[in-house]
Amino acid sequence: MDLIKLGLKEAADLLKKREISSVELTKACMDRINSRNERLNAFVTITEDKALEMAQRSDKRLKEGNARLIEGVPLGMKDLFCTEGVLTTACSHILDGFVPPYESTVSANLWKAGGVLVGKTNMDEFAMGSSNETSYYGPVRNPWDESRTCGGSSGGSAAAVADYMCMGATGSDTGGSIRQPSAFAGIVGMKPTYGRCSRYGMVAFASSLDQAGAMCRNVEDTALMLRAMSGFDPMDSTSVDMPIENYDQNLDKLTLKGLRIGLPKEYFIKELDPEVKAIVDAAVARFTKEGAEVVEVSLPHTKYAVPVYYIIAPAEATSNLARYDGMRFGLRIEGENLADTYRKSRSKGFGWEVKRRIMIGNYTLSSGYYDAYYTKAQRVRALIAKDFADAFTQCDVIFTPTTPTPAFKLGEKISDPIQMFLNDVFTTGASLAGLPGISVPAGMVGGMPVGIQILGKPFAEQHLLQVAWAHEKMTAFAALDVKAA
């Protein structure tokens, strides 16, 4: 048995049956990480000792018959989530040496369910980027082709999961940061509805958009992990007090006959790679063969989603990043006086992309420009949300490509911010509307995986997972296999 290739659910079942132990599973993952991470740069912190300790405790519980939902399963944690006693930097130099004295709710939930932390995954600095090239610790390489990006900002999590370094990993999605890297890595990644997962202890990028989610190698694993990590949190005023269903238990309880699949005409644009389009068409065809219906829907404000996103996200980020001032934690570069210390610490601590977004955010929030940019963007955001609400009166789910192209080459877009932004064209709309979305592997183009995105109504996570699971059953794409290295 190749332990590292076990899915999360499969591994949890074998652990419960005590056919394998958490320590041997964790060691297998560690071996994989230790042999592969130097090339892929998926992890920025490897927590080998802690992982083995947690695995031993899980084995004890398993032995005693006290196993919890995902007892003993090795997981990666995006470096955005604060982990008590474990270095957390959001891949920024400004959080140099920051060891949080508190735990994020999402990670705490996973530990409470029995998860084992193998390490912190690489990401774009403060989640600002779509290629993982803004990380202070260098880019992640795509396990399918190391000259290519593995997407961003949750690129490290995508690579770690695709490359069998762990059974699942957390991601965070502000404008597509779970879905896009999942598509680029050939895995499943789900961003639930805004408010489903607590944001407490997740380093903030853009507070009205940030949402944690799960990244795994198949739909059932994703459902199980999401179930373990989400839920109401009194520490987050925007967390929703709504019960979490047993997502992984109900995957087969959907009839495809009569399922209305919306195809938004504005998403099938000229920039869309024809081969990518063919993959979406093929996925839709699988469903219609089973009796699903296709509805053409319109999301008329689609082309404004990326511009709206690039006003709102930097504005919120500017304010969220003001706390990195060198006074109470993180990097301080002493200057000649207080103002100088602020400037030196922040200028040395933040990378270029982050600094540029701080500047843009301060521009659009400053007096004289606020209404023209920020308020205007919030109004258009309302129109975008309304587009989706209208579309969902005509369909049950919306199918789109996750990205316009497969993973691009490292270095290809990093010097052109607009080109980089356009990579988010299919994912930002749902983020602005707060809707759940899942990216599932749907085919290959030029040897690289391609994903389709399925969007649903607010809090329809269960439904989305059922549709995604049905797709997986109809294809050979569950766990698109990385050529074993």
Added chain:
Amino acid sequence: MSTIDIDLVARLADLSRLEFSEAEKKTLQGEIGRILDFISVLEEVNTDGVSPMSSTMSAETTRAREDVVTEEDKRDAYLKIAPASEMGFYVVPRVVE
């Protein structure tokens, strides 16, 4: 093509507590200009009568907690990760009033 003058770049840098070389300021001037161009497409959208949406949950009310002390003193743990502290205080460059 939107252009922003270099003084505005300097003022934004000041608001941001960031410092840039002259060359970096020039680069930013260009990049910010292009991004402003890119986002200015919103001008063409008619938003008359549309309320600004600050959160997808803004129709709800913020939750409130009970007035109870739940935190204990963990000063040492917090000061341990501070760049400078003494006598229980955070030490910062002198604040002039």
Added chain:
Amino acid sequence: MLRQDYELVVGLEVHAQVSTQSKLFSGSSTAFGAEPNTQTCPIDLGMPGVLPVLNDKVVEAAVRTGLALNAHINKTSVFARKNYFYPDLPKGYQISQYDLPIVEHGRMTVDLEDGSSKEIGITRIHIEEDAGKSVHDIGDEKVSHVDLNRAGVPLMEIVSEPDIRTAEEAGAYVKKLRAILRFLEVCDGNMEQGSMRCDANVSVRKRGETKFGTRTEIKNLNSIRNIVRAIEYEAERQVEAIENGEKIYQETRLWDAGKNITRSMRGKENAHDYRYFPDPDLLPLRLKEDDIEAWKKTLPELPDQLKDRFMRDYSLNNYDAAVLSGSRESARFFEAALEGGRDPKLVANWIMVELFGALNKSGKDITESPVSPAQLGQLVGLIEKNTISGKIAKTVFEEMLQSSADPEEIVKAKGLVQITDTGAIEKAIDDIMAANADQVADFRSGNERVYGWFVGQVMKATQGKANPAMLNDLLRKKLQG
């Protein structure tokens, strides 16, 4: 006094700490006087990823204060971030309320010493968090020390309209506001401990001018006395500057209580751009009508209602009624002293003149009065029954302040009971007249001034205990022959 041809215009911003156990957005304690930084948590410290959750007690306090100030309660209010860098502001922004505060459009009446009243508008009340404290005078002079215990402490900022026209009005406004907050038990009003702080926006203009002059904002006013003095000083300064042809700059000035001056806070950055925007970590605060109604029912009898009742039931004048209703303790003291049907005006006078005078001198609060309300009532009763004279009563009161003894005991022990026995008084008069035939003749020849000398002699002879009215009666009769 400000020159007659100038008018003063003042608006006040009062920051009142809401009396709570925990902070506005975290579960840290708000207790006063703790060791530095022992009452902080990751939320107060602005650590990465942590989030604010609103304290419901503060919402209730703000609404009840709004109701007490006859204000409009906004069913929807919004928390906004005010962005600026400062070492005592951990997040780099203060969570406050900006264009949609919880309370707007209130008013309050203040009572002035000349017996008049004046209405002052309340622009708004908003909820916000306090910042920490920087200490500049310990250790290396190149550094400051920051204590974040106060960071996140809940405040109500109560902003007045620029309706205030004299320093006295400003003092009366703050006193009245403090009384209301204390009656509501939403703020302890302790200015020395910083639980109530005041900034004054001050400008002057020529009388008859309708436009406001350029205003300065004075900070650091930590007592009512300082508020009055600072406004007086600043008004004079501005008039003098204008008369000298100088320009008034819109600026922040600090009150220096040691030197009795305001001074410009130089070195502060130019114009602030706070880049306010709705805090995405907090949803709008939406209030339910039912909750507002329920809170309305919890409002206690407030100073104005008490004052009206004192005027109506006890026939006190406006000013006396206002002073006695100015705190729950003084109102309670007054009404307790009335027990047994004492004359309210006499009781009011004794409290306001003698008791307040004595307490003031010893720096004590009415709750620490050595004389109980019942004892003061007894003393007034002795005067009413003619047992002692008003003059003797003052001696008895002095003794009461010292020993906290009952007035009746003091009167008895010292034999201070008034002589109301006409025989005894007559005898004393006869003795004195007999011994001073010359003076009697002098009086009878028309020298009225000698009369006073006789009164003094009789009082001396009776050790001051003769009932003054009786003495007067008998003496005149006898002298006139």
